[in-house]
Amino acid sequence: MSGRAAALGILVLALLVACATLATAQEPPPLPIAWETGGPPGGTLTGLTHGVIPDRYMLVAATQGGGIFTSDDQGASWTRSAGLTSYFITCITTSPHDARVLYAGVEAREDYIPIELRSKLVKSVDGGLTWFESSAGIKNDAEGRSIPGAIAVSTTDPTVVYLGCSAIFAPRFYKSTDGGATWTPSAAGHDGYSYAVCVSPADGDFVLSASDLGVFRSLDGAASWSFVGFSSSAVGALAILPAAPDVVLAGDASGIRRSTDGGLTWNPFPLPGSPTDRVNCFAFDPGTGNAYAGTDTQGVFVSGDAGASWSRIVGTGEPLREITCLAPVSRAMVAGLLAGTRVLGAYWSDDGGDWAWSSEGLWASHSRAIRILDNGRVLAGVLGLGVAYGPEGLSWTFATGMGPREAALDFCEVPGDPPWVYAGSDSGVLYRSVDQGASWTAIASFPGPITGIEADLQTPGRLYCAVWGDSFYVSEDGGATWAGHAFPNVGFVSVAANPLDGARVVLALHRNGWGLLRSVDAGQNWSVVSDHLPTNLAWDPSDTSYAYCAGGLDWGMWRSADGGATWALLASYPGGGGSSHVAVGREYGYVWGLKNGRGVYLSRTHGDAWLDASGDLVNRTFYALDSREVLPSALGAAGNIMAVLTTDGAGVWSALGITVAVPYGPPPIGSAGGPRLVAWPNPFRSGVELRASEPRAGPLDVRVWDISGRLVRRLSGNTGSVRWDGLDAAGRPVPPGLYFVRPVGGTMSTRVVHLD
Template identity: 25%
Template sequence: MHPFPRLRFGTLPLLLTVLCLLAALPATATRWVSLGPDDDGTVLSLAFAPSLPTTVYAGTWGGGISRSLDGGLTWASANAGLSNPVVQAMAVFPRDHRFVWAATEGGLYRSVDAGHNWLRVTTEPVTAVAADPDLASVVYIGTRNGMFRSGNGGATWIPMGETLVPAEIRFHVRALVVAPTRPKTLYAAYQGMRSGIFRSENGGMGWARIAWGEYTLLTVDPKIPANLWAVDRRGVHLTNDGGATWTRVLQRANISALALSADGARIFAAVPGQVLMSRDQGAHWRRIGTGLPNRVIHGMAVQPDNPARLLVGPESRGAFQVDATTGTWQWTSEGLVGFAATAVGPAPDGSGLWLASPLGLYVTADDGATWTRKLRGASLRSVDLAPLDANTLYTGGLDLRAGGPALFCSQDGGGSWMHAHGGLAGLQVLRVAAHPLDPLTAYAGTEAGLYKSIDAGMTWTELPLTGIVTDLVIDSNDPERLYATVQRRLYHSHDGGASWHVRMEGAVPSLGARLLRGVAVAATDPQSLAVIDGERIFLTRDRGTTWQKLEGPAFVRDHQTVLFAPGNEQILLVGGHGGAAFTTDGGATWNALGAGISGLDVNHLHYDLTRPGRLYAATWAKGVMVLDPAP
């Protein structure tokens, strides 16, 4: 029988026409596929909003911040304006859920709109944060170099506790809490030459020691300011008289999280794979249910209006909700930011794919089936491979051990690394770029300037360009020609960085650019450049003599990355909060860039030139994703 028994001869031209139209559909009909690494994300901190108990924030290791509006059952990314994805602690103003603080390795961030947008108010790494219970403008922070107080929302800061240790001795504040019913009463635990717990009764102006030793966790009774719980390596300790006397109420050596219910009646302590609860001031403890992953629990918080319900974050397993009454656990990580990728770099010989992340540097040689971590101890922002030598690669970010910028080079495919120790200004490296023709030459942009190496990273020389270098690209047609975005300006160099000239002054009224975040050069037309800030896209076809301001796609905000398609300068791509988009008509219209990436935060887009039509995206939540074919 004929395979098309009902097909009439006259319908054949119509069928052929339909098939041709389907074949001509843009590549965005294809779907993005996640390549991993597989990870539900590590939640470092959890904070409920007392004034709106169904709202809870999760600070993650590498994934920034996620927000839940249903008590932690489902989550959505809340990273607009957040440039550092390691969120160690969070605090919500008790009287208004809109005011939130996030402590990160890159400083303290403030939100006044319930996490929709974030503003950085300090640049020093913050280890602890406490919100004043009465005034939204007052906040206290702990750092690796002391404690500070702000009375104006983070605009200015006053040091606290300077008399605790000599000024020349740095100390690490591990925990900082404010008594909810007595806002002038603060407790702080710090580690250093004189480790211990200190109490202040005057808002941090004066302090008195109440305990010796290295304490890591503190929580104060919400109703009785003199009742303080503290954790050290020996277990949980309780004082009912403001520190005059102490009782060890739980002897465990590996307690990683501590939380108290809003009524003060239940105390919870987390050990790997377990949560213990006491309802009698620590006299007796019982394990709540079973079934938690056997991982260290970093984040834990009790729902303000339900003392029997809490959220916990086991390492690499997202979040779980527990009912302390029934002892039942429920995995509640839907939408929670998982593995965060900040940049992606395909090897120029097709041998593998490299991923920069807050957890280090990873590589896969089998399209994501397996990943190997090649570098740890640094929160990495950028990675680039030398086009003529796939074994030479550069990566940079923040040094998690020593603080300050981290900059590495490997000439053996990640087997060994040269670390640039010292000499680099700024908090962290934001961008690295390898020379297209000389594997020994590379550039690194930091938060304070631009550097160049001509010996594979052994030494770095400061170039005459200062400020926050958010992006740097090398013209593949003329490697001596560089472009760098610094604050609201685009700079151009025609001599390998020896001299620089402004090509776009974003502050002029006709452009009105904010902090520029990225720049792209079209490989097929070096006269075509594109620059982005958080909201707009700026396009030139004459190497910066004239500029056109484009309104970006409405469904992609907080732009993070921009690039041209390798074979067509008319195709421009942009990624950011909400996904990725592309235009083929100079920004008049924008189309979603593939299916399956909508709603995600895209940090970086990169074509694989060894596999034409293949596009990678580094995302906050799903690691590396691939679109093939792409525009």
């Protein structure tokens, strides 16, 4: 473990006291927390550009949520560009006059950013390594925004730049005559949202713009526009052939359209095999003169006659799908193509038919589920790429066994030797792993996406499975067989089982509205306990009277203090933002709330008071979070809490070494202070290791109490740790439930959960 975590120790007692005094309308105080990412790789590329600068050949990739990445080894590996971490990059281009000059459109989709700062144009003069804003004159305020959609530099004048936008109550086209320093609206006659702009290589005043309403042309440098295209569908790709400026190619949902008179007339070219396949991008190889078209379902098409005819490049496997951008890229003197895709990252091919994944360092993946296992390994469900695993959430390996283009939507772990880990996928297949997520085996299939998988930790073999649009299922044999409980026209969102009484289950669902169902008999019978809008559920394993639901008609946080029977809105939860996610740490009742577009919030008081734990996160389109206590030896002396969260397009982010000074005061307990114990694993079945949270000399003496305050066991060890085997002083197994352990001389107890 690097010293990074050791430098991240956080003492939050004073902040908690301050937080408890806040009025509900106030923003919570910030928690000094640092989030880091190391993947997983992948993601959606919105653009590729390249060029030769004095000391290297540079590739630049724009991503949907992960910012901008550069590569100086032909796309074999990538590095995130400084200053644009985790932004949604809407468009990017390189100046044809100087490859060091790039322009990019940036959009932030977070409510915490003022509306006038969410969209902007940025410029780089060092090949994409650093960026600065270049948006003067572009309308972007509370009355309307111009979101950059396409940009092109004049082929004859490096100071002239054209910008097409998606805008409401704002101009949809701009022009700059000073290299992007200032912009002037230039949209007379131009209608629709502009998705692609290109300039004739022979005439810098000849400009074409593709929009959702067709193609528009300007012959006077965007001073005026005329409609010259077709309006059957949105045009997403537009290009003028470098060697034949009168030939224009347009791509949309019906294939390729070609013009040989500068866009005045068009001839359709439905693609062979699928006449309705969408064309998303074009690229040209200056060496061969070939034109390439990237599609949604059939891979790449090539033309050697200026777009007059096209043929699909056929490989030995399935074609690459959902290609968003293409660039001719050679490696080791071998000509090839680099392709950006939706969700899956970047690929390289030497023939356009067989593709190799080329996304190392491209930390822009879309993750839907996250889980910290008992051994500290982190699992992430990555959209389109299956499951990735690794330590601390900062380095990743992709697991084997899942189907292509699958993603895990939820995980659960059942303690054992070895532990079993389950993953519910978006394809409806339930997987199980016996090697902590490194490989997976399909064990069941359901008719819809598995949005929730949960284990009854008190009943070996019992699992609950929530399936979107179908039913709720129960297994009593570890997932080998399932019994369905039909709920017609219901979309289940989440399931949570009481950690100490797994027959008590709460379901979040959608059926002509939203609500919560509760069962006290393992799903045999149900009662409606709330009709507010949920997105997911979490139970507090340290105090099972508390359960939480994110959602509500105001997208807030709801809490139950009676085991899920009744629910109340938490007035203290920060307002604003979009849909929420809730997670409860498996030690000490950490409650985490995620608000899309707003932030990360942490409560150590059952949700009565909150801290803003967003830190320096820029991408705040969240999906899931998990946290737990890990052994001090894993994180160093600074702290022993790790949190990991998933984002939409910026990978997984981790906060390591979080220390909380005062946990809840379980009986018996005195005043706060002194050493406490770290328990691992927790919950446990056969035994739990108890280790002092701070280094100490001499023996370690520990006392174990049950929830009534009765002394259960005295333990001693000479190595700084002791092991409790779940037996009392007479050698009898203690019943499953909640217990408290405390070192002799200390006044702070640690909660441990013993499973049957």
